[in-house]
Amino acid sequence: MRILFICTGNTCRSPMAEGMLRKLAKDRGMSLDVRSAGVAASEGTSMSAHAAAVLRDQGIEDRITSTPLSEGLVDWADLILTLTGGHRRHVIQYFPVAADKIYTLKEYVENDLQVLEAQDELHQLVAELELDRALGKELDTARQRRLAELLRQMPAYDISDPFGGSRMEYNATALEIRSALEQLLDKLEKTDFKNSGEA
Structure with a gap:
C-alpha cells in the first residue's frame, strides 16, 4: 500500500509521520510504501532540526527532504493522509477526483460509529461539491x-x-x-493491506 502524508512545508509534521510510519510498519512486518509532501513546500529543503532529532531519538535516520505536492504524487498514493483539515480541503480543491482517498490522519483512524457515518456523508458531499465547482456548475445550497x-x-x-517551537x-x-x-x-492490519507490498 502507498501512503502519502501532507502538511504545509513538508519539514516538520509530515516527514515525522513518514519516518515513524515506515519504522513502525517494518517493526510489525508490514509492507508499506510511505512518502510525504507539502502544499506549500519547496523542493529539497531539509527537515527541521527538531523534527530530525525526534526521529533520531526513535532510531530513525531517514534523510527526508521536502517535496511539493504534485499530481504525480496524488496519482501514486493509495491513501492520502493530511495533518489538518485545512490541508485536506486544499488537496481536495486541487485534486477533486482523488477526494475519496484523502483524509486527515486522525479522521482516518476514528472508530466511533456515529462519527464514521457522518464522515462518510461529509466526504460524499465534499466530493460532489468540489466536482461541481471544478466543472463550473452552480453549487447546490441544500448540500452546502x-x-x-x-x-x-x-x-x-x-x-x-x-513549526518555530521548542523541542x-x-x-x-x-x-x-x-x-x-x-x-x-491496527486498522490496516485488519484489512487486506498487510502484505500488499508496493504494487
Missing part, C-alpha cells in the same frame, strides 16, 4: 447547508503545528502523530 452542519458536528482532527513542542506533536499511526497500523 448540510455540509456546514456536518462540519460543526465533527471532532477536531488537526495535529498541532510545532518540547516537537516531542508533543510527535507523540500525537505516533498515537494516530499506531491506530492506523
